[in-house]
Amino acid sequence: MKLTSLRIITKDIKQSVEFYEKAIGLTAQWYTEDFAELSAGTITIAIGSTRTLKMFGENMADSTGSTNIIIEFLVSDVDKEYERIKTITEDIAQEPTTMPWGNRSLLFRDPEGNLINFFTPVSMEAIQKFS
Template identity: 80%
Template structure:
């Protein structure tokens, strides 16, 4: 089994896609007005409007953001990324902080309230783990 995609359901797809394009520096591929994807070398971030949920069920769930999961991105320098992120969202949960497990992490929210972590390994053990 291989995890290849993470789908975010949103009430405002244009706002969410623009946010992720700025945050991760990729251009989205739009397939319909209700569905777009941003692909990295390891995973695809799919973004669908709440309308897409009607294709799965007659009783679609509502997009309310998620505070129990964190979408994580390995970045080369989390402090540099912070300078960019603080200009695109007021929802900074944690400024860059070195965590006990050796990653320097920046935690913030996307427009729907989903938690996002940008992190850079800084301890020898963490650097080895992600190299």
């Protein structure tokens, strides 16, 4: 089994796609007006409008954001990214903080309220894990 993508459902797909393009520095590939993807190396971030949920059946989840899932990106300098992210959103959940497991972490939210973590390994163990 191989995890290939993460799909985010949104009420405003144009706003969400634009946000992710700016946040991760990639250009989305639009397939329909309700579906786009950003390929980030080993995983793809798919973004679909709430209208796409109807294709999966009735009573599917709504797009209220998640506080129990965090979308994580390994970045080379989390403090530098923080300065850039502050120009994209004011919804910073946690400024850069060094975590007990050795990553320096920045948490912020996308337009739908989903948590995003940009992190940089800083301890020797964390650096080895991600090298």
